[in-house]
Amino acid sequence: MPGETIGIVGATGSGKTTLINxxxxxxxxxxxxxxxxxxDVRKYDLYSLRRGIAAATQDVFLFSDTVEGNIAYGVPDLPMEEVENAAKTVCANDFIMNMENGxxxxxxxxxxxxxxGQKQRLALARAIAVNPSILILDDTTSAGGYGNRA
Structure with a gap:
């Protein structure tokens, strides 16, 4: 159902990442x-389907760009306020503001x-910033640093 939150858990090799794919x-x-x-996902236009999905995975890829550019990667014209809101949502704003140039x-x-943990928070902020219909979090807390903040 639209708006539902679904958690899928299981042992390594049980098919979680396969389902995401x-x-x-x-x-x-x-x-x-x-x-x-x-x-059925096969009936969706591939571009439209993927445009509505954002994923943050354990294997984070950040670009050689600014923090802002990395967060706003999926929406290059994203207003700064929304970039900051995404960072605040994942508790990244404090460490970003402590960086030399914010x-x-x-x-x-x-x-x-x-x-x-900082890399994963930026990846989470990037995923949230695009406001996807489907947000996939695949083992995004594996680098730690999340237990002390909710």
């Missing part, structure tokens, strides 16, 4: 179907110089 149509099921809003700080490719 099927929802995003990186490959299709050979039997049965996966439905989004009661529609949101204008250049982040090295793959986040060189940032802790694992």
């Amino acid at each position: 099927i929802i995003s149509r990186f490959y299709d099921v050979t039997q049965g179907s996966v439905l989004v809003d009661d529609v 949101y204008d700080t250049i982040v090295g490719e793959r986040g060189v110089g940032l802790s694992g």
Whole structure:
């Protein structure tokens, strides 16, 4: 149902990432179907389907760009207020503001110089910033630093 929050948990190798790949149509099921809003994902226009999905995964990729540019990557003209709101939502604003140039700080490719938790928070902020219909969080808390803030 639209607006529902669904958590999928399971042991390593149980198919969680496979399900994410099927929802995003990186490959299709050979039997049965996966439905989004009661529609088989194979019936969606691929571009439209993927445009409505944002994912933050354990393996974070950051670009050699500013913090702002990394958060607003999916929406390059995103107003600064929304960039900051996304960062605040994932408790990243404080560490960003403590960086030498705040949101204008250049982040090295793959986040060189940032802790694992900081990288993941920026990736989470990027995913939230695009305001997706489907937000996929795949093992995003593995780098730690999340237990002390809710």
